[in-house]
Amino acid sequence: MSTANPSPLWQPTDEVVAQAQVTKFQAWAAEEHGAPSDGGYAALHRWSVDELDTFWKAVTEWFDVRFPTPYARVLGDRSMPGAQWFPGATVNYAEHALRAAETRADEPALLYVDETHEAVPVTWSDLRRQVGSLAAELRALGVRPGDRVSGYLPNIPQAVVALLATAAVGGVWTSCAPDFGARSVLDRFQQVEPVVLFTVDGYRYGGKEHDRRDVVAELRRELPTLRAVVHIPLLGTDAPEGALDWSSLTSTDVEPVFEEVPFDHPLWVLYSSGTTGLPKAIVQSQGGILVEHLKQLGLHCDLGPEDRFFWYTSTGWMMWNFLVSGLLTGTTIVLYDGSPGYPDTGAQWRIAERTGATLYGTSAAYVMACRKAGVHPSRDFDLARVRCVATTGSPLPPDGFRWLHDEVRDDLWIASVSGGTDVCSCFAGAVPTLPVYIGELQAPGLGTDLQSWDPSGKPLVDEVGELVVTNPMPSMPIRFWNDPDGSRYHDSYFDTYPGVWRHGDWITVTSRGSVVIHGRSDSTLNRQGVRMGSADIYEAVERLPEIRESLVIGVEQPDGGYWMPLFVHLAPGAVLDEALLGRIKRTIREQLSPRHVPDEVIEVPGVPHTLTGKRIEVPVKRLLQGTPMDKAVNIGSVDNVELLRFYEELARGRG
Structure with missing residues (x-):
């Protein structure tokens, strides 16, 4: 991706920087705990990960954490998983x-x-x-x-x-x-x-x-x-x-x-x-x-x-x-x-x-x-x-x-x-x-x-x-x-x-x-060896006023092929005709790359989500690969199970 130096959309004023808690914390931690006093946030962050024990000790002191029984040290075992924090406290x-x-x-x-x-x-x-x-x-x-x-x-x-x-x-x-x-x-x-x-x-x-x-x-x-x-x-x-x-x-x-x-x-x-x-x-x-x-x-x-x-x-x-x-x-x-x-x-x-x-x-x-x-x-x-x-x-x-x-x-x-x-x-x-x-x-x-x-x-x-x-x-x-x-x-x-x-x-x-952040790596799209995040595609496609929401899936197929459909839930009154199809593909080609253009664009009655509102990508991918519904998804975690049946039927039709 481009590493040119874009100009920031927002920059804090000198007054905002001076008044921020993190600025005051850095000055205090420099005096009390040897944190770097200059170099701003980047220097403070480097210190916070290099000197993990000292950093977290400083956090507990700055916020006056009350330990009725004090800790022996900040980190006992530091291996992951299983790190022991503040043992004894x-x-x-x-x-x-x-x-x-x-x-x-x-x-x-x-x-x-x-x-x-x-x-x-x-x-x-x-x-x-x-x-x-x-x-x-x-x-x-x-x-x-x-x-x-x-x-x-x-x-x-x-x-x-x-x-x-x-x-x-x-x-x-x-x-x-x-x-x-x-x-x-x-x-x-x-x-x-x-x-x-x-x-x-x-x-x-x-x-x-x-x-x-x-x-x-x-x-x-x-x-x-x-x-x-x-x-x-x-x-x-x-x-x-x-x-x-x-x-x-x-x-x-x-x-x-x-x-x-x-x-x-x-x-x-x-x-x-x-x-x-x-x-x-x-x-x-x-x-x-x-x-x-x-x-x-x-x-x-x-x-x-x-x-x-x-x-x-x-x-x-x-x-x-x-x-x-x-x-x-x-x-x-x-x-x-x-x-x-x-x-x-x-x-x-x-x-x-x-x-x-x-x-x-x-x-x-x-x-x-x-x-x-x-x-x-x-x-x-x-x-x-x-x-x-x-x-x-x-x-x-x-x-x-x-x-x-x-x-x-x-x-x-x-x-x-x-x-x-x-x-x-x-x-x-x-x-x-x-x-x-x-x-x-x-x-x-x-x-x-x-x-x-x-x-x-x-x-x-x-x-x-x-x-x-x-x-x-x-x-x-x-x-x-x-x-x-x-x-x-x-x-x-x-x-x-x-x-x-x-x-x-x-x-x-x-x-x-x-x-x-480009999206989940377990539902990552992989076109000709180039990995792509689904979020990039959603962002481009959902700018089109006709598209209410979309879902893109990359399906590895038994014969070694790769099928990448884009499912679109249209806004009321919109029709997926040749003109809209052309605009969807052109948008993706111009704003992302020809590799991001889907193999098919399919109109769907809706995009399924988890109960906390995340698009469900991996289970839909599994359904499209022929996994039975009860193995592909935990039904209780989905906002609308009927929508999933649509994708299941689609997979059956293709199979």
Whole structure:
């Protein structure tokens, strides 16, 4: 790819650089810990990966992490998998998340917004009181450190209270959003055998009420380990037989008691999208998440007590856990429960305006949908407080950068970030002191030795390679659930390059130190030996107004041939005629290369996604190779199974 020096789309002012937490941290770490005082972020990053132990020690001191029992050293065993962080230390995540209640009792910790778009505050003191009450009740129910507590909940304040109360008692939290069907939830919760289930009776989405009482009844039947079910009447129904009522568990006024747990004690279980087989149940630690999120939110996102942090997410996605961690920096977090585009496509911008969000996070798909729908955020909303718009879920296309710059503000900090559920954090993304280049992530994160490698393990610059991380990160999984010998964990990340984390993304690390993400390497297109990311094709094709969404698959065939179809879901009224076909192919040929032009363009009724909104590429590829549906995909992880049947029929027709 070109290594010419483009001009940045955005550059922080000298004042922004001087005021940024990461600048102050660097100056302090230079005095206290021998970090480089000049050379800016690049020098700080180099030091943070070369001197890993010192860097993480500095992070815990800068953010005043409380260790009731001190640590013997920062890193015991540093091999991956299995690195031991802060051995000997005890800690509690919830204690840190509620610290601001000591100094800012009457200010909002949470702003809760539903589809009416009115914001309802929950103060720090009230949040702390509810957590104290619920933690005491969980202990009374017999919940002990290590027990699993589950939530079938939307993005509501009760979900935050339940997570923090679980962490306070040393329990292990796990959640699914209520748009997940019973099978999807059971595929996840049955693996971890929860003792308590928090549920709603239903939820509101897109202006409609969705009753979930039947699903809840099925979950209760199919989760034999449950000792208690707690009913949250979001739709106003009475608690079902044998269930406890939320209000009775959170009404007493008791100080929270925070269990001192080992640094590597499990905090929560997240799940991979589970497009093939059962979702992986990924366990992350109280201490690992605490220090990683303090670094990520406090230094990279530059969040503090004056900020309002809004990320559009559901409880079934790691970004919800990441959003809750905004509390660690004393930030007010915004919880939006509802459709991203209700009553109109501009909904999220309205919420950013009404809550005074300073950092607003969304998906690249939403940004592109706004661009297509002709939304004008700065014209229609007062977004003066928004300093940063961050995007994740998939790479933000260059047009998305330009649109945010033109339609929100020309001095907007645009942070395209990329990480994974696997680490519940970002490998690369936001840095408040660096310029933003169109189509690029600003830099790898501190303490994250992110590299692009060729198949033999040689680092590449300005060339596409595999995303690898050569140093342990504190938030890497401590293990997968039900993986006693660690083989599933090992095979997921460490079987390609021994001792090095391979994430499964194609990336370019540029000579300027920025990062470009090209899409998943396991569904990579390989035309005549040239590897290509699907994201590049989506970006080009979806600029055409007739294309609502697309899906490109590269299928290796038994005879050694290679078939690369492009599936297109058309906008209403559009027709896939010769003229449109010609424009699709011409767009790809001119903007990418002749090698990117698909063998066929096929109109489809829709593009299937995971429940967290990612396009499903690998299972469709398997269906097209003739794999039966039950082997190709975990049905419970898909937003619309009927769509997959279309691809299955197509494969049968070709076969």
